[in-house]
Amino acid sequence: MRPNFFHHLHPPTVPAEQSRWRYTLGAGGTAIFLMLMLILTGALEMFYYIPTPENAARSVQTITYLVPFGGLVRNLHYWSAQLLLVVSAVHLVRIVFTGAYTPPRRFNYLLGLALFLLAILLDFTGYILRWDTGIQWALVVGTNLVKTIPLVGATLYTALTGSVEPGPATLIRFYAWHIFGLTLIAMILMIWHAFRVRRDGGIAVPPPGLRTVSDRISRFELVRRETLAMIFTASALILLSSLAPAPIAPPITEISAISGEVSAPWFFLWVQQMLKWGDPFLWGVLVPLIFLALLAIIPYGFPQPDPSELGRWCPQSNRLAQITLGVIALAVIVLTLLANAR
């Protein structure tokens, strides 16, 4: 068979043992598919979305209720975005718990982490674009957190909101970041990330001499598996989006200014919980940044996995990295549950 464009995106052959779902969890591939889905549905939403304070929430209502299949498109966009965060987190866990970040993959690990961060920022900016009573407090709190950063806080705040408080300039800036700035960077990093996977020799495996199984599968088989996974994921997304609508709330008015949803979006609930403990800069900025920094130095400052232990789950040699990620993940989950239980 003559390889086509999609086959050429993959290495000619990959180790069979490490191409199995139970090793990769299919998380990286699913994340790429979700990003493509987000770009498609996002482009469609742009046909109707109006990024002005007077019209934003109403145009979201137009998409949700009036445009044929607009509700489906919006729900697909919403659920793809939420799943992207879940799938990215699973991907990160997989990489750390299989020690797949060793040289030459160290840099690609950082690219992946940057993509995770971008996914969170994209999710937050997209959430803000609803511009309804469901998001107003998250916007106020989120932007005010930036203000607490010493020295550069005030400048960053103005750069983010374009004013002294969230308003029309803020909405258009969030819109520009969401549909262009962040998306463009994420696209470039995603392509770079995927290129580096191939360049770095595909999925992490032990050196040839240390392998117990040397079976390989061809790029044709890989593309077939990906095709199946894509179709299944798309079906599941469509079913989910048909049954579970994305959140929506009434537009912001003077009357509604004192009411409305006061919870952060679910992926920032853990931060909201910590903010109850006091200093906003410490808990709202510094602690999340420390978490991020800890994750970033895993390939550089932590005990590295032994090459012979690559290609399988939970190698002994990088236990510390696994424990670090595990503790961070547990902390985030417990804080989220605490915030929900309030």
Place this chain on the structure above:
Amino acid sequence: MPANQPSALRHAQDNTFDFRLFVAAGLLLFSLAFSGWVNSRTPKPLSLTPSLTGQPEYCLTCHADLPEISPAHPVQVFGCVTCHGGERLALDADMAHSSIRGGANPSDLTVVSQSCGGEKCHSGAAAAGRDHIQRVQTSLQSTYAGAIATIRFTFGAQPDLTARLAIAAVADDRIETETGLSALAVFDTSTEDNPSIQKFSQNCLACHLNAAPREGQTYARYTGCASCHAFAPAGAWNSQQTPIHTLSTAIPYSQCNTCHNRGNYDLRTMTFVERSDQPADRLHNYYQPIAQFTRCEYSLDCVDCHTRIETMGDGDLHSNKKEIQYIQCKTCHGTPTELPLTKTLSELDDIAFRQAFLNPILVLKAGEVILVTEQGEPLWNTRVLKDGTYQMIGKVTKQVFTFRPVKGSACTQTGANQASAYCHQCHAVKR
């Protein structure tokens, strides 16, 4: 396949792949079909763009079966959102109703200014007769200040009968009558120590425009403007029954009787004692058995005689209904020495024409002579006939009543004694 053979290429059988692809493709088509089915179950959007706002509303998608609220508020002009609020674009009931005003009743006094208010609507200038909301919110029917003052005076909580407290705190910055008050504070039961006043607040605050009515068919009414102008079905207050979507100025006595003529308060126990009879006919139903009244008092409806100012207030805060109720028998009949006041209709913008437009029981024309009250309110459903007699058309019954002035009759009652009790001595009906 041997395990250690280098570079052995493994892949699923074509057959297996084709089968999996078939299943996946089937699932995809099913999910699309399912999504289409879910989509087809949502109602087809029905749009209306009221000329007043020029913005499309989709409320009629679900509410197309509602009758027009009144001829003065055509849906093509006002739409729904102008009065009710709510999300005009949402097709999901919860979302659509999320920002609705006053639940099913936008005329509730807590939200009436946003729903019915406006310079050209019902909170405009007094001179234009458009200050309905200001007047109603200061009227005794919503402050209940008279009852509160009387009870507090009776039980020693205040030294005189001048009102100090009301159902809600209210102020009036333009006092126009001698008895007008500048402000009333809220009647807060937690600061009252007299047990009778406490009981009064528990048992006796169901008959004002802010209050949910007592239970029972005879008390069934809404709140706010709709207390009087919409005729609530029995039990409408807290049931799932479709509310009545009709406003009217042809208010039958039975609507007034959801608060009035229903019974009496027992001052010793501070409880409401319902009237014991349950008559079916108008003669016996109109007033309580003990009451004395004349034929016209029960054959007419309350609104045939009692005016806008009396029912909805004059814009001032008062202490007692005696300060605001001024229509007497002589308003229409005159006294042995004087004919009733009359007026020739002239200006096209006269309030009389507007009232006749809202309840078109007759066609008013400029040049016609009608009766007016001492305060100059037109009794627009009357006219002075050429032979010196008068005609009144029932605002609800549309019945035509012809009557003569007292002047020239055998009546010898002096002009100073014109309260109804004096007239009832000769003219009360027997039952």
Place this chain on the structure above:
Amino acid sequence: MTPISRRNFLKIAATSLLTASGAVGLGGLLRFIAYQSEQAPAIEFDLGPAANYPIGSRTIHPNIPAVLIHTESGFSAISLVCTHLGCTVETKDSGFSCPCHGSTYSKEGRLLSGPAVEDLDVWPVELKDNGRLLVRKTIVQPRG
């Protein structure tokens, strides 16, 4: 059924299902993007009291756009939209001319030279009871 025919059957069935899904998706996509989210612009225009327009006057109303003409025989409104491709025509001494592709019309809106092939539209003008003029961009009045 032989294995080969079973295999062909599965292939064909899978391909048909995928094609059907694609067609359904594309159909939904078309319906999605073809929704009219803006209201159609107004077709009725109040031109104010008829007394403002004496006989012989020609008044341009750029918001319609049309020119209101009052002659002995009454009011008429000639559309200023070129019937070729919709540009707004300019008024000239001789009548109207289109700046885009050069069509020309007489003072009564009749086509003088192409590329347009039709006369300018004439909208009905109604004199309301309150003495105001109303133009309605609906039916094309046949020229007398």
